[in-house]
Amino acid sequence: MADALEAARQADMQLARIGWRLALSNVALCDRREAGLGLQLHTLDQFEGGVRAAAKTHFKFASDVAVEGVVPGSPADRAGLREDDSLVRVGTVTFAGLNGAPGTTDRLVASQLAVGALPQDGPIEVEAIRDGKPLRFTVYPVPICKSRFELRLASDFRASADGSMVQISSAFFDAYPEQNVAAAIAHELSHNILRHRDRLDARGVDFGLLSGFGGNVKYFRQTEIQADLLSAYLLANAGYDLKVSIAFWKAFGPSKAGGIFRTRSHPHWRDRVATLEAEIGKIAARGERPIVPAMLAERERPLDGNWQALLIRN
Numbered sequence: 001m002a003d004a005l006e007a008a009r010q011a012d013m014q015l016a017r018i019g020w021r022l023a024l025s026n027v028a029l030c031d032r033r034e035a036g037l038g039l040q041l042h043t044l045d046q047f048e049g050g051v052r053a054a055a056k057t058h059f060k061f062a063s064d065v066a067v068e069g070v071v072p073g074s075p076a077d078r079a080g081l082r083e084d085d086s087l088v089r090v091g092t093v094t095f096a097g098l099n100g101a102p103g104t105t106d107r108l109v110a111s112q113l114a115v116g117a118l119p120q121d122g123p124i125e126v127e128a129i130r131d132g133k134p135l136r137f138t139v140y141p142v143p144i145c146k147s148r149f150e151l152r153l154a155s156d157f158r159a160s161a162d163g164s165m166v167q168i169s170s171a172f173f174d175a176y177p178e179q180n181v182a183a184a185i186a187h188e189l190s191h192n193i194l195r196h197r198d199r200l201d202a203r204g205v206d207f208g209l210l211s212g213f214g215g216n217v218k219y220f221r222q223t224e225i226q227a228d229l230l231s232a233y234l235l236a237n238a239g240y241d242l243k244v245s246i247a248f249w250k251a252f253g254p255s256k257a258g259g260i261f262r263t264r265s266h267p268h269w270r271d272r273v274a275t276l277e278a279e280i281g282k283i284a285a286r287g288e289r290p291i292v293p294a295m296l297a298e299r300e301r302p303l304d305g306n307w308q309a310l311l312i313r314n
């Protein structure tokens with residue numbers, strides 16, 4: 001059991017590191033921001049049944065909400081917080097006041113949102129418990145793009161973005177190195193930065209089985225290509241090697257053409273890769289980082305469905 005719990009922690013932290021790097025390096029591109037501490041939280045009540053007792057022991061829970069891990073180099077790391085510190089208070093957030101049904105992530109989500117909503121420009125006092133002893137820390141947060149990153153333990157290759165959260169299945173981390181998975185996460189984060197869910201809703205499109213049919217298709221294709229293009233900027237700004245992401249899409253596209261590469265509603269992966277490669281050529285020619293691409297102005301406009309204008313055919 002301890003091995004399984006530790007493996008789950010390592011997977012969560014891989015995602016947390018990627019999410020942190022993208023959200024921090026691209027804050028200039030995000031109009032929705034939050035206080036970035038670099039704390040990956042977990043809660044006792046997200047563990048069910050017999051696992052809960054094992055989790056309580058393994059992760060040394062002394063309160064309901066604890067530090068699953070700390071992103072290296074983050075404000076929380078610099079302040080001295082460590083994994084398995086149990087949390088009593090972070091700024092004005094007292095976790096005892098946040099409710100959550102057993103076996104759900106309700107309390108986890110509420111905790112993440114409450115901490116993210118703290119002021120981004122002042123010191124945050126943290127009260128924690130480590131090895132039974134009360135400790136105090138002062139964390140100096142930094143503004144980052146507002147987004148939650150959630151790992152779904154599953155063997156399928158699915159990633160999604162709902163406007164405020166990026167979710168990715170653990171299968172990606174089992175199959176690919178961390179920097180390859182960053183390409184998929186950057187694509188999903190791009191959907192949220194470009195407010196695609198809201199803008200698709202404004203067009204009245206169907207997110208269910210009909211997403212690949214009729215008048216919906218052109219809007220989905222436009223959002224997919226826009227997310228591909230913006231993802232290249234997010235990766236470049238975060239210092240990822242764009243050659244790696246191209247190699248990843250070339251390998252991933254044909255072998256796992258479901259999930260991200262849903263066939264009907266999405267342009268052909270080969271054309272998407274060609275389009276991405278052309279954009280990467282433009283990015284390589286620019287020296288400044290971060291690059292704030294002009295396409296961000298898109299998010300203020302209704303989708304027009306003109307995906308052909310964006311796509312380079314291979």
Ligand SMILES: [Zn+2]
Pocket residue numbers: 187188191223224227260
């Ligand atoms: Zn997408």
